Amino acid sequence: MGQWRRRTRASPALRARRRRETLRTVAFLSPWLIGTGLFFIYPLITTAWLSFSHYDGFNSPTWVGLTNWHYVFTAYPFFWPAMRNTLWFVVVLVTARVITGLALGMLVLKIKRGSTLLRTLFYAPFLAPPVAGTLAFVFLLNPGTGAVNQLFAKLGLPQPGWFTSPAWSKPALTLLALWGVGDLMVIFMASLLDVPRELYEAAELDGAGAVNRFRHVTLPHLRPIIGFAVITGVIATMQYYTQPLVAGQVASGQIGGSGQQVEPGYPDGSTLTLPQLVYNLGFQRFDIGSACVVAMVLFVFSMVFAAFLMRRRSGFMGED
């Protein structure tokens, strides 16, 4: 007998129940629904609109089409340095953090005695407030009197200018970022522990040395988590703001704050990042339209990477 479905109308009771359930769902989701509308959708649309307007924060905004976009991409002197720096940070910082986090995770797991203490010590700096950590590192890497350069001098090594040198400022920031790698280390440790012991034993019996065991047993298992760490790291690095800003201001001895002209990205624009431009354009130059252009660039990049993340992690949604 053919099975053909007939569209029957649900009974009133069922419809009432469904309506109740929908109401209930909306009720529980309401804080987030409202929040997303207020703090995500509304600002996004407004930022996009303002990027096409001339607005100084006081007089009414006026539509100027692509003028701001043209300005930011061709005439604003800080945009391309900031793009290059952000790219530098994304490539170097993320790679260095992932490798270091993994290495430290494996190290802590290998050293059985005192591993809890090690884990605590390596994780703690991650919690240090970014401003505090940046100040500590600017102090330690002070070219003249800092402890690091003093040690280098004693060892007869060259003493880089660190935060005062355009060539060394980004590596200095990388060191600071590595100091806070504890969160990645812990995540990797959890994944490393997930690798089934038997696979290592089987590999060892087959005569695989440590390097091969790592390549053929550990790495394949860690691929998803490494992917996750890379993508979330890229997204976080696109938002890299506080450390480069504070480091530049402190190392240059200039005072920041709204409206005061501080040389952005000291020294020589080497610590400029895209998020800093939004602050500079919007809150120091009062060129809100252009600030929104940069904000839109940031948004597009972030969503592209977010899309990457969601595609890779097919199991992201969880069981249904």
Place this chain on the structure above:
Amino acid sequence: MTAATAPAREPSTRMKSALQWIALHVFAIAAVLFFVLPFVFVILTAVMSDQQSLTGDLWPKPFVWHNLVDVWHTAGFATWWRNTLIYAVVGTVLTLLSSIPVAYALACFRFRGRNIAMMAVIATMMLPPQVAIIPLYLVWSKDFGLTGTLWPLIIPMAFGDAFSIFLLRQFMLTVPRDYLEAAKVDGCSDLQILLRVVIPMVRPAIAAVGLFQFFYCWNDYFGPQIYTSENPAAWTLSYGLQSFKSAHHTNWNLTMAATLLVMAPVIIIFFLAQKAFIEGVALTGVKG
């Protein structure tokens, strides 16, 4: 008994493992130094005298413990502490109160658009704050006149935090369906199920999320810079610390003392709540 029962440990294998042991521990020591020395130097410099901090000396002579007291009494420091505490505590409580129901709905209710909602949560997690800041600042300052206060920072936390929702939801997914069904059969409303069944079972995740949110607020620099910079009475520790450095430009000893006072509470809380914390971080990797 033959020699095949155990592999012979040739001298070269023994040497190799001894070398490996040494290399491993050398790395460990180097790593420990890298992670710990910054703290040590901050502490040492914090208790140096004004003149000594200008030199390259590493060991305080004499120990000026009074620096810490002086910095604490510096105009504003106690205020910054109070503001940061308010921001962090109220923010965390509001985040939990608003995020838990949302996570619960996303984990335990079945409805059309559930996956889309989840993707939207993840999308908002990835949004840089700088994208939204300008329109929001304009609204807070022109329409509400609330810039120069903590309100623009605290109020949004009453509407759920994407990362918290995400983490809580992943954890709630592990609550077995049977428990939920059983409670429903017993006549519990959805709210009751949340309060009596789900929340007790996801306590570690709630603790972890609470701690994360607390530290996020405590360490936040961008938010306070944008919204409170015009009013020193509303400054938080992060912003205040940076302005402190500007004011005490060459007195690194005082700046390090201030830095120490800003870092200390965070580190202390961490040591006390270590287990919950690190488990929570591991969760983000495993469940994320």
